[in-house]
Structures are given as C-alpha cells and as structure tokens.
Amino acid sequence: MMSRQLLAMALAPLLGLFILGIGNGFLATVITLRLDAAGESAVVIGWVSSAYFIGLALGAMLNDRLLLRIGHIRAYGSFASLVAVTVLLQGLVAEPWAWFTLRLIGGWATVGVYLVIESWLLASGDARVRGRLLALYMISLYAAGVLGQLLLGVTEAMGGAASFMVIAMLASLSVLPMAMIPRVSPLIEKAEPLSPLRLITLTPTGVVGSFGSGLMVAAVYSLLPLYLQRTGLTVDRIGQMMAVVVLGAMLLQYPVGRWSDRHDRQLVLILIGGFCTVISAAVLWLPMNAWTLAGLLFLLGGGVFSFYPVAVGHAADRAPAGALVRMSQGLLLINAIGSALSPPLVSPVMSLLGDAGLFWAFGAMGIILVAFFGWRRSVRPAPVPVAPFSASTPMSSVGAELAVTEEHVQGAIEHEHVEDLSGAVPEVEVAEPLVGPPPPNEPHIAYFHEPDIEDDKRDADSSVSRS
Template sequence: MSAQVIAMILAPLLGLFIVSIGNGFLSSLTTLRLDTAGASETVIGLVSSAYFIGLTLGAVFHDRLIARIGHIRAYSSFASLITVSVLLQGMYFDVWFWFALRLLYGWAAIGVFLVIESWLLLASDPKMRGRILALYMIALYGSGMLGQIALGTVDAWGEGAPYMAAAILASLSVLPIVILPKVTPVVERVEALKPLDLLRMTPSGVIGCFGSGIAIAAIYALLPLYLQRTGRDISEVGTMMASVILGAMVLQYPVGRWSDRQDRRIVLITIGIACVLLSAFVITLPQSSPFLIVVFFLLGGAIFAIYPVAVSFAADSTSADALVRMIQGLLLINSLGSAISPLIISPVMAVMGPVGLFWALSVLNILMVGFFIWRRGARPESTPAAPFAPATPYSPIGAELRVTDEMIQGAIENDNTDAIHVVLPEQETAKQ
C-alpha cells in the first residue's frame, strides 16, 4: 500500500476509531443505567431500538445530504449532533427523552459511517478495497472492544463522566478529518433492490441478513442487561462484551474462508447450530464458570459471521451489474431486523428473566437453520462464485467497498455470459 493511499485513508480511519470508542461503551452504558434506574425489560428494549431505528432512517436518506453539503461539513455536523445527544443524555434522565436522544444518536452515527465509507471508497483502487475494508473493520471492532474494556474505568470517574468522555471523543474525531491531507469524495445515489425482489432472488440471503440483524442488535442492546442482572459489576460487563467483539473480529475471516470451500448454506446451518449450542451452554453453565468468557467469545464469532456469509451467498447468484444494489438492499433488511430486535426479545426477558435472551437466540437460530435446510433441499448446491470478503453492516456505501474485482468476475463467470457490461463507480465518474 503506497504512502499516498495511506495518507488518503488515515484521516477517516482515525476519525472512525476515535468516535467508535465512545459508541462502544455508550451502547452498553445506556442499557445498564436504564436497568439501574428500575426500567423494565420492555422499556429498555424500546430505548435500545431507537438507536437502530435511527441507523435505518439515516442509511436511507443521508447520501443526499452529504452530496449537497460535502463530506467535511457533513461529518462535522453529524459529530456535533452525536456530542449534543450524548451530553443531553447525561444531563437529564427520562425514558422518552432518552428514546429521542438515542434515535438522534443513531441518525447521526450512520451519517458518520457513511462519510467514512465513501471516503475510503474513493481513496481505494478496486484491487485494494479488500485490504482497505480489512483496515476499516480492524478500526471499527478494535475501537468497540477498547470502549467496552474502558467501560468500568470511565464509569468510576463519576455518574456524568462517561457521557462527557463520549462527547469529547466525538468532538475530537473531527480533527483528523479537517486537519490531515484529504480528498472530497463524490456520493452517487444507487437505489437498493426492494425486499420482495430480493426475497425472490435469494431467500436464504434475506433470511440470513434479517436474522443476523436481530441477533447482533440483541447482543449490543440486551447482553449488558443480562450480564448486570446475573450479578456482574460494570467492569465485568465491559470485559464480557469485549470478549464478544473480539470473537467477532478474530473468527469472521476463518469462517468466511471456510465458506469459500463449502456450500455457504452448509456454513450457515453449521453456524446456526453452533449459536444454539453456545446459547444452551450459557443457560446451563454456572454464572461463576470461567468458561463463560470463552463461550461468549465463540458466540460473538458465530453471530457476527452470519451476515457476511449470507451476503456472500446472495452475491454468488447475482449478476455483476446488480451486486451493489443487492448488497444495499440486504443491508436495509439487516437494519430492519436490528430495529425490531430489542422490541421482540425484551418482552421474552421480562417473562423468563435474563436467561430469556439466550432462549430467544436459540429459537431464532433454530428457525434459521430449519429454513436453510429446507432451501438447500429445494435448490441444488451452489458453488461460491467469488472469494469471501468480510462485511460489517453499517451503511449503503459500504456495499461498494465490498464489491471487489474478484466478486464482479465471479458474478460474470457464474452468469456464463459475455453480455454483461460492468461500469465501475470510477469509470462512471470519469465519463461525467
């Protein structure tokens, strides 16, 4: 990777790393503070869902805003909104007030991710996008893990300290964007494929992405509640959450490479069975067991691997000219799953207690496994058309980062036709 490319991608990666540290511990802290204040599981789920609703709404509309005002101004605006929402959350507690603030936070956070991903997209040659996406994921997961580890330390500084720390980090994240060498990316709006069209094209991809959204949101929003309700202090909650994110970062790549050599539905079935077994271990193991942290590590790796494997499976049967639109559509389906997740799982926890989270994850994965087995019987085994690429569901621009030359070539070969003409974003821009 040349020094010029490093200089172009350093600013957005630093900005992402800084702001995501605060995002990492704030998501868990919101759940823990609501529980400490005596909020019910349903109320906690409602407030938690607001963040994911904000993400979904922003993913649909923000590209127009960024195209109109530019990336630097847009990033500064979104970071300012994050700062304001976090400080207001620390100043005054009210459930509906916090719901509105978390909605605003999610709406602004997806804008930050959209700016960063489009910046990286412009800075990258198509042949380098895999490496740049890997750096993006390292920055994202690494900062999230660091934020969880710091949760106990920051909370010990005082009741309002975590909110001030998250606000400071959001403000500081603007500095690399405005000071370091930079480019001004151009965002081109691409309409995602509609859910019904996607369901006809790739039923397994849709169900995998939707179920993944439910499971990942449950981990972020409700696992801290489970951990606190089972007697762990805030430092232990942060450590356990960090082990989940570490598992997601470490295991995603080997699982993905395995899916390149195997029918991806077999991989999805195996991951689903693993999630059921690991959830059962959490239910049955004593809370004092030292093996729990290992179980959470493996569970994080399994749950976070469902989305990229499902996207890769969908891409195997999609034409080259529809890849970006298809991945964007799957992203929105994943976001919808995330938005409803706390709303449907928190009532289960209210009835069954904290362990209801893992009963819900077990049922979810059993349903997905059953669907994948049925679809595999209804449709012959497919051969992976392109190498697996790690994927983190955040914004529609990230879909273009994941569409590499290898994926396009694999789609063309899978179509077995020379009639497809592929226009890369760089080529389209050059024409204009």
C-alpha cells in the first residue's frame, strides 16, 4: 500500500495532467474539423496534424535540459502556459501555415508537460509502487481523453473561438495543483537514448512495432475525425465516436498486455496486426450503422493502441542488462518519428481513394506489420517472455522508464545469451540495484527543494551582513 506522503506527492501532477488532458484530448479533432470546414484538402490537414508530432519528437530530445535546469514545478508552469498561448493564437489566426507553426510549438510544449509528470512519478517511489503510479497515470490520461471528446460538441456549438478558449483555460488551470503544493519535487537523472541504427541491430521487431504504432495512432487522432465528418456525422457524434476509440484503448490494452506475458510477444504482435486488418476491412465492406461503426472503432482503438506496449515488452525481453532505460527511450523517439510521418503519408491515400482510403491505409499497415513480424519470428524466434507487461504511453523521453522494473533487468540477464550482443551497448547504471539489503517498509522518496529566488536573496543578504 502506498504511503500518504507518496499519494500526496502524486496527486498534484496527476490532477494537473487530467485537467490539461481534457482540452488536449479534443484539440486535434477541433483542428481537423475546422480545416475541413474551411475547404482545405486532406493533404493540408495531414501536414498541419503532422506538425504536432514533429514537436513531440523534438521535445522528447530537448525538453529534459530545461527540466534539469529549473526544476519540475517551474518547468510545468512554463510548458502549460506555452500550450495555452499557442491554442489561443490558433483561435485568432486561422491560416494553415500559422496553425502548422503553432502546432509544432504546441507539440514541443505538450511533451514537456508529459516529461514533467512522468519523471515526477518515476522518481517519487521505488519499484514496488511504480506500477501502481503508472496505472493511475494511464487512468488519468485516458479518462481525460474520453471526457475531452465528449465536450467537443458542447464547445463547437458555442461557435467562433470558444473551443480554443476552453482548451486554453484548461491548460492554464492545470498549473494550479502544481503551484499550490509545497516546493519539493523528485530528482531526475538524464539518460540519452540509443541511436535508431543501434536499436535496429538490437531489436528489429521492437523498432518496427514502435514505428508502426506511431503511424497508426497518429492517423487515428488526426484523420479519423476527418473521415467521420465526411460521412455526414454531426460534431456531437464525431466526439462520441472518438471517445469510443479512446475507451477501447483504455479497456483492451491491459488484457492484451497480460496475454502477451503468457505467450510469444512476436506472435501477439502478428495477431494484433491481423486483427486491425480485419477490423479495417469490416468498416469498408460491412453494412454500417451508428452502433456497428461504434463497435468496430472500439475494437480498432484497442488493437492500434496495444501495438506499442507489446513491442516495447518484446524489446525488453531482448535487451542486455543495463540498457533497458536507454533502449526504451530510443523506442519512444522512433514512435514519435512514426507519428510525425503518419499524416503526410496517409492523407494522400485519402485524396486518391476517397475518405475510405483511411481504412485501406490501416489495412495495408496491418498487413505489412504482420509480414515483417512473421519473417522475424521465422528468422529468430522470440525467447520466453520475461518482462511483465506494463501499460505505457509514448509521450516523453523518459516515459518508458516507468515500465522498467526489476523483473525487466533480471529477465534480460537470464536471457542475454539469446542474441549476440557482445560489445553492443556500454553498461549504464540502472534505476534499481540487483543486489543489496532489502528495501525499507516505506517506499523511498527522493526529493529536493525547487530553486527559489527568495532563497537566493536571503543567502545574499546573509553574506552581506556577515561581511
């Protein structure tokens, strides 16, 4: 059971995440619908949507430097305020080129928010409670996404820039829980990800699975609302359908993950890819009504959003001891690259084949992933899974650390002989020691005081008085 002190430290960042996530949950949908209503092509909409994911990738590589310099609380306030400003500017300027720039900056700032929250939770408790903290994180993130999509119709009915104003207000309000807690926050250590080329050598399945997940998830967020609007659904209905997709991701991810713990993860990835292909074909060819479409989108969300955690679990099974954190961070970067490339690649298919081209693209991606995973399984069968599944979200450069447990490390040591990794990865310090005295009864909480200008001033005055 988590201590009250630990719960108190986790409550503020999780509440801030939930508030900001409500607005962020339907911002992409609002932008897609507004651009389509203005007569912009699917290609233009795809590029504007891609800007957000490009910002995510850039932030995943750079934002930890600011966090290390100014601390969690100040970094959160800076990033959330920047999110609010970019959203308000989108309500004032409705040009695609301006929205591309603002979405790029907004993605960079949003991933900074996730970086603060995830690193806070990672460093607050030891390995015995991180899984529960991560579960709370995922519940907050997905619940906010569902609620945000349901608010879409309400804010759009107000007309004008009302949707952007509501999203910006939520981003600003999310600072309050972080600003009102005592000025203490956990420590964070910087860890550089492995290069993409090195990752391909170590775990081709993990790299392709993470990249494919980015392609499909970004298409769901960016282009599925466009498909729904062009099929004649009202804004209210579009928000409800997008909420169903996120709900499917929330409810099906954990059962799929537990299933992958008990079976060959490569086989699970093959079956997920085939499942997504079948669901896409069903949307294209079955007679469709609102309930049928909602059920198929629920299943599609569960399948698409399950690719990433299963791929990361497979990579952890292959990882050498000491490289798990860096490998996970590298896979997050690969995922962000896939997300950035998705809208520019999928939107031309919609322009060429019509709006149903989105599901042709989903089906094609599923078939390609199935073929690749099947080939890899025939070339080098996966070892028995040793890393228990933990739900994770590709949002920041340290988010995957939340899923790295002692079981990952111990399992990697036991199965290190499966691949020839000699000289592959230099040893790095892991978060939890493998040997040593047992942990104390209460989870360890490492924290430091946030830098404070008043503290510096009092130190300076004291020095002057002594002199």
